[in-house]
Amino acid sequence: MILQNFLLAFPLFFLVGLGFFSAKVSLIDFNVGKGLAKFAFNIAIPCLLFQTIRGASNLPPPNWSIGLAYFGSCALVFLLTFFIGRKSFHLRGDESTVFGMSAIFSNNVQ
Incomplete structure (x- = not known):
């Protein structure tokens, strides 16, 4: 079960580490990070939330x-x-x- 959770979370931590490393060795500058953050909060996260809500009717009733x-x-x-x-x-x-x-x-x- 620990391996399953690790493999599930690995892509997220890999991307965070990749971004940190890229900024540390100056592969990307500050403005790219600002643009990615703006994309994430204005486009990607709302899409993720709407996608999740779209499938909510198929879920079992809440506890x-x-x-x-x-x-x-x-x-x-x-x-x-x-x-x-x-x-x-x-x-x-x-x-x-x-x-x-x-x-x-x-x-x-x-």
């Missing part, structure tokens, strides 16, 4: 206990970090809210 466990734990982590921000770091309400939100939402698409 609501999984959603409750995920969002319940997100609520607990948010409240904990919100109050840590208020008490320990003396943040204002809006700053502490951003502090709490950053603790539960760590990536864009997944």
